Amino acid sequence: MEHPPSESIVEEIGGLFEDQELSENVEMWARLLEYPAPSFRRVALDIEVFSPISTRVPDPTKAEHPVICATLLGTDGRKRVLLLKRKNMKEGIGKLPSDVEVEYYPTEQQLISQIFRALQDYPFIITFNGDDFDLRYLWHRARNLGLGREQNPIQVGRRVCLLNRNIHLDLYKFFYNRSIQIYAFNQKYRDVTLDSVGKALLGMEKLELDKPISQLSYLELAHYCFRDAQITLQLTRFDDDLVMKLILALARISRMPLEDVSRLGVSRWIRNFLHYEHRRRNILIPDKEDILIAKGKTTTKAIIKGKKYKGAIVVDPVPGVHFNVKVMDFASLYPSIIKVHNLGYQTIRCPHSQCEEDKVPDTPHWVCTKQRALESLLIGSMRDLRVRWYKPKSKNEELPNQLRSWYNVIQSALKVILNASYGVFGAETFDLYCPPVAEATASLGRHVITQTINKAQELGIQVIYGDTDSVFLKDPTTEQIETLASWSEEELGMELEVDKVYRYSIFSSRKKNYLGVLPDGNIDVKGLTGKKRHIP
The missing domain is CATH 3.90.1600.10 (B family DNA polymerase, palm domain)
Structure with missing residues (x-):
């Protein structure tokens, strides 16, 4: 599927209909949809943040606590876990795959700078709730640490977080869409959490913890963060990249950018193409x-x-x-x-x-x-x-x-x-x-x-x-x-x-x-x- 659709295929589809005006519109849709779907090079990002109170999720707009781990998992096969060195931390025992690169950074500024540099290598960044947490937290935390705007590729809006040169797809927003949940995935999941969606569509679930994130050893933390990124990336890879192709098809029909179609509801898609x-x-x-x-x-x-x-x-x-x-x-x-x-x-x-x-x-x-x-x-x-x-x-x-x-x-x-x-x-x-x-x-x-x-x-x-x-x-x-x-x-x-x-x-x-x-x-x-x- 490397070439644009041949006009003969489009005409064959249009020829199924006797009504000339209807046939012309069918051919219009066919030209859009018969065009092959590319394979998008992308990376899944997940971060973990230290929290002094285990039951409280850190506020991403205040970003008061350090980012202690990040996983970058790419479709190019590269698997990176970035860890912040902390005092009195044990290496621990982990169950990471042998091809995972575990990297330690002495300062949080270096860790976040490396995340930003890594993001620039991929045209697509995939998160699960990145609009409201991962990217939002990174933007505010980078500012708190004195990293300049020229180093920070994230653009923070009221409801979304975008990137200067890349496309950010927040899968939480996509799977939260009721039309997607009902008609594309037949209500296989009910709760829109990474654990529930991963379990329903992939048979994969988050790791269960018996202690707070802040008390995990380096490798325990790395394993936990890696699994979240693994589920996130796999949600775009299963069934021959179904989700990426579905977003692409919806974008073509609605005449909307991929970032918008993955976040907005079906009424906006219909409004846009009308x-x-x-x-x-x-x-x-x-x-x-x-x-x-x-x-x-x-x-x-x-x-x-x-x-x-x-x-x-x-x-x-x-x-x-x-x-x-x-x-x-x-x-x-x-x-x-x-x-x-x-x-x-x-x-x-x-x-x-x-x-x-x-x-x-x-x-x-x-x-x-x-x-x-x-x-x-x-x-x-x-x-x-x-x-x-x-x-x-x-x-x-x-x-x-x-x-x-x-x-x-x-x-x-x-x-x-x-x-x-x-x-x-x-x-x-x-x-x-x-x-x-x-x-x-x-x-x-x-x-x-x-x-x-x-x-x-x-x-x-x-x-x-x-x-x-x-x-x-x-x-x-x-x-x-x-x-x-x-x-x-x-x-x-x-x-x-x-x-x-x-x-x-x-x-x-x-x-x-x-x-x-x-x-x-x-x-x-x-x-x-x-x-x-x-x-x-």
């Missing part, structure tokens, strides 16, 4: 207030307290044990609705009286039939590109492993953005906040699921559960499945496919509470929790 496309097409970006004045607010009543409008439908389950359950799922339901129904702030409640006749179900809103919404075009082309090219290609074993791996990263990145593309329009913090768009999308989603359940029952299939974008069907025949999928494509314009098959599933009377046994014996558990007897 703004970019407005400017590219010479479309004036409206004020949020102007959109609200022109389009109004929501009209449906939310069932869930705190929500602004009525959301997705969840059908009551049929309690009990059910055999041969097939779960049919709409591929990217809400992005599909935005595409098929031409939803966007420009097209919802348009000024054309002719368009008012065709109302969105359960709402007073209508959608323009004369103009195509930019959001519909961009989100729709992104959705189709994922579903029709990257997702199937990522599973195609005829392709080289490296290419399949990159395609899997791309489809994951697209999934993260697509799953948030409807909700942002109902978020007051979003620049293109347009409540009727979010409300219409949710209403059409309910309509699609209701119509699908009705059709399934008409075909003689028992529907035992329905949730947001999927229906659970009890013992349907292959012919019934194919008929339902064809009907969905023709009548709804939506792709409905079998997502999972359970040998048997068990439902309680509560929504979003079930378990299903897959053909390979693995178990899917949704929402089921245990209670101790004394808990009411």
Whole structure:
């Protein structure tokens, strides 16, 4: 993967779509995403600070206590542990790998200066919470020790710490992102700590200490600090550099710098690529207030307290044990609705009286039939590109492993953005906040699921559960499945496919509470929790 994408590949992807305007936008995304991912040379940094009170984390803005250890672990194979010499310290017994360079520095100024020099050798610096601790502490500590600004490469902001010549990626901020946690890593980790994330994704955990850091011997301290840096670097290396490639793919889609995309939320990614496309097409970006004045607010009543409008439908389950359950799922339901129904702030409640006749179900809103919404075009082309090219290609074993791996990263990145593309329009913090768009999308989603359940029952299939974008069907025949999928494509314009098959599933009377046994014996558990007897 050393060359840019050939135009023939881009044209092949675009040729999958008959709609000329959609095809052009698909090709635009493909040119960005087909370009190969480079291997980034990087170093993981972790520091340890002396603390006279073992239960208190040193304040990085005051930086009153000395930096006593730092680990620099590079993708070039170099492994360095820098230690500050202190009085009455024992060498101790350590379990460091034999290729680790252990270096001792007589003064803290020398140790920190060496850290700064080492950072200049790598284009990418990787930390876990470096914005709030490691780099912030080093900057303030260097200033306290009298090191001049010309020696200090760190730029400290209110919320971030950057570097003069390098790119700093703080993995804590990246893994803290709920969209990344849910859609990219399937909620494998819950707590965003180095220990929890490392354990969930790598099977690696921090070393347990039986005494405070300030009481560790040199080699015990070196081993502890080294392990933290090892986990940090490995979080960017596992699965063929998955995290680095995911950040790169998201940066390309959102048109944002790597440092920004790794720190900011999905609504900022969506806002940025929408703004970019407005400017590219010479479309004036409206004020949020102007959109609200022109389009109004929501009209449906939310069932869930705190929500602004009525959301997705969840059908009551049929309690009990059910055999041969097939779960049919709409591929990217809400992005599909935005595409098929031409939803966007420009097209919802348009000024054309002719368009008012065709109302969105359960709402007073209508959608323009004369103009195509930019959001519909961009989100729709992104959705189709994922579903029709990257997702199937990522599973195609005829392709080289490296290419399949990159395609899997791309489809994951697209999934993260697509799953948030409807909700942002109902978020007051979003620049293109347009409540009727979010409300219409949710209403059409309910309509699609209701119509699908009705059709399934008409075909003689028992529907035992329905949730947001999927229906659970009890013992349907292959012919019934194919008929339902064809009907969905023709009548709804939506792709409905079998997502999972359970040998048997068990439902309680509560929504979003079930378990299903897959053909390979693995178990899917949704929402089921245990209670101790004394808990009411």
